[in-house]
Amino acid sequence: MEVAVAVLTGVFFFVSIYLILSRHIIRILLGIAMLGNGVNLTIFTAGRITREVPPIIGADAYVPLEGIANPLPQALVLTAIVIAFSFFAFLLVLVFRTYQELDTDDTGEMRYAEPRDEETPPLGY
């Protein structure tokens, strides 16, 4: 099971890096969303994936049975999903507004903050 998820995680990272390298901002955004999910799967896998043994400590024991899936990474993933989702929502709006204002989704053309034909600083007066 871990191997399958590890391969899937690898595919997620591969796709997300490919998308982030694009010039088009919407593809970059999709890449970031994929990256976030890839990371979530990484955390998830780090906590062992089994379904045979429930993560419950019996009344007569102080430590859980061997080989349970660690529930803590799942809580971490939950936090990370919420954060990544809210950031993605914000970025979508930001990028749409940018597209409206700048009239381009090509990052190579987004040069309003750093104009291409900027004057060089004066050398004297």
Place this chain on the structure above:
Amino acid sequence: MATTEKPDVILEDAFVLAEPALADWFIAGPLILGFMFGSLCLMQRKNTLLQARIAIVGLVLMLLADIGLFLNVLENGTVVMTMGRWFPPFGITFAADMLGATFALIAGIVGLAGGIYGLSDIDDTGRRYGFYPFLLLMMAGVTSAFLTGDIFNLYVWFEVLLIASFGLIILGSEREQLDGATKYAVLNLVATTLFLIGVAYLYGIFGTLNMADIARKAPALQNTGPHFTIAILFLFAFGMKAAAFPLNAWLPASYHTPRIAVSALFAGLLTKVGIYALLRIFMTMFPEDRQELALLIAIVAALTMLLGALGAIAQTDIRRLMGYLVISGIGLMLAGLALGSQIGLSGTVFYSAHSMIIMTALYLLTGVMGGLMGTFDLGRAGGLYARAPWLAALCLVLIFAASGLPPFSGVWPKILLVKGAIDVGIWWLAAAILVSGLLTTIALVRMFSFSFWRPAAEEDLEAFSFADHRIAISATVGLAALTVIAGIFPEPFIQVSDRVAAELNSPTSYIEAVFGSSTEEAN
């Protein structure tokens, strides 16, 4: 189903049952105050006058909490509190050692200065769009990032301060701002995601997220698992956060676009959180990996400080010039991390504190100058000396301090760093520090001579009146006074930074503070 008999749980084994000392509560102060006053401001969103007053009260209280925490840590050593009273590593631990407390204190000062400047810089529209709530939330995020002792919690605080900074950077929704904000948001989000990958691997190896616990287990687990990969991931992620070369592209693309108060706060706070995280991770948790990476960090440091200063020389816009100076300063801080020696770390900590104050002050001054000249363009700047001669004095103080010339605060940390580099024979790093100081001087003095000495392009500019700029200038003067004091009486400041460096160099003090003096190995 449910059993009625209670298992014989011994609470003393799992919980801290003793009441914490009253002074220890200062550690939670900035967090609670930031969120409380932030939400109060949000409730008064439409009432722009009252909102600003609430925010200033909140920022003052946060600063007082920071001072209280700092004095407490200075007196009693590292303060530790764990959420829900669990014994560490089970709850989320907040641990303020000298490093965290010092950074938190300076952040409190910078936040207050930015908030005061915002009174004059941020108009009603900006306030209605949430300048003050975002500012307070960002302050809560930044301060808590300095104080947390849990690495996943550090990630959460990074995201808190990041989302608040997104709100601040697009205040105004101008075309330039949206352009800058897009690059800022995308690259910073990628950096925090990379940090999270590092945390995932870290948890896979160590099975714990508590920084002290990781530090305790690190030596035994040095050769199991992808230790070095984690170290590189953290270096990359926080290098990007700190805008170290070659990961600095987002900073000059975005820092000149928002309101000046926002730029000043970003310059003072955000990149330094990256530096703090690097110090915490590489000194406390992975000292061995730092030694292996020392050469790489030193090269990055030298390139960052030189290229940052060269970039500053090439700028026409004063605000972008300042952005490159922020980058150059990051190089100096990384230099101390690369050295890793007592004197180098002391220099890094002192320089970080100095840089937080001075970069904020420089941005605020830029705002005043730009307001007077009506432009930030060096090609059209001029005429300031005739209109406000004493502003030139203030500007010169800040220029000297930023370039590391005596008698202001910049000179002492640079001496420490240069001496630290020469002590171990890395002459090129020492040379880079000195050359970057020279280049910074050139960039800033040219900015000075164009803005102050050159005759104004337009003749009919109205006379400068102090009353219009009272608030803005008082914030700048307050910060400048600090750099003068630290420059003339460096002794107590160096004592503090020395103590921070000593603590960083012996992580056991941090571990013992979190876990008590017991050295038993947790399972």
